[in-house]
Amino acid sequence: xxxxxxxxxxxxxxxxxxxxxxxxxxxxxxxxxxxxxxxxxxxxxxxxxxxxxxxxxxxxxxxxxxxxxxxxxxxxxxxxxxxxxxxxxxxxxxxxxxxxxxxxxxxxxxxxxxxxxxxxxxxxxxxxxxxxxxxxxxxxxxxxxxxxxxxxxxxxxxxxxxxxxxxxxxxxxxxxxxxxxxxxxxxxxxxxxxxxxxxxxxxxxxxxxx
Numbered sequence: 001x002x003x004x005x006x007x008x009x010x011x012x013x014x015x016x017x018x019x020x021x022x023x024x025x026x027x028x029x030x031x032x033x034x035x036x037x038x039x040x041x042x043x044x045x046x047x048x049x050x051x052x053x054x055x056x057x058x059x060x061x062x063x064x065x066x067x068x069x070x071x072x073x074x075x076x077x078x079x080x081x082x083x084x085x086x087x088x089x090x091x092x093x094x095x096x097x098x099x100x101x102x103x104x105x106x107x108x109x110x111x112x113x114x115x116x117x118x119x120x121x122x123x124x125x126x127x128x129x130x131x132x133x134x135x136x137x138x139x140x141x142x143x144x145x146x147x148x149x150x151x152x153x154x155x156x157x158x159x160x161x162x163x164x165x166x167x168x169x170x171x172x173x174x175x176x177x178x179x180x181x182x183x184x185x186x187x188x189x190x191x192x193x194x195x196x197x198x199x200x201x202x203x204x205x206x207x208x209x210x
Contacts, residue, residue, distance in 0.1 A: 049089035080132035092124035133194040145195040
């Protein structure tokens with residue numbers, strides 16, 4: 001999860017105008033366990049821009065967690081996440097990618113071993129994709145959705161505001177290749193949007209309509 005530090009103002013409040021210039025971006029990794037002794041936090045670790053969470057053998061730094069839980073993939077876990085190939089201390093350092101990370105439990109600790117971008121923003125100050133969500137469809141394929149924001153002129157197939165677009169990708173090869181299967185402009189409010197599954201496994205989208 002994110003653990004961001006804003007400069008405090010007045011009596012215990014902050015201003016999001018400081019998000020671009022004065023916010024300190026950190027992350028936390030919590031190792032969890034559940035057995036007959038109950039649910040517990042085994043270990044917590046703070047990840048800072050000076051020692052970021054990097055994918056082994058990759059230039060990608062994982063900086064923002066997704067809006068849903070991870071899902072099982074054999075003994076591994078797949079988790080939607082946003083990563084940067086630039087400065088990990090900046091939330092708009094290009095290139096900024098949202099995609100799927102693979103986590104593996106080794107020596108009792110979960111750790112990322114792979115990251116596959118689904119969409120990359122080369123100019124995050126004008127166009128950004130973030131807050132990804134991931135579910136497994138009833139046929140075993142993967143579905144991925146994301147919240148977009150920015151200049152729609154940079155995206156030819158999204159002719160209206162990305163803040164209000166619902167876009168969903170599908171992967172039928174375990175998350176290596178992705179194709180857009182839903183692209184609905186002006187289909188939701190500006191607020192966050194997530195992919196979920198109903199009790200019978202049917203995929204569904206949660207968002208505000210206006």
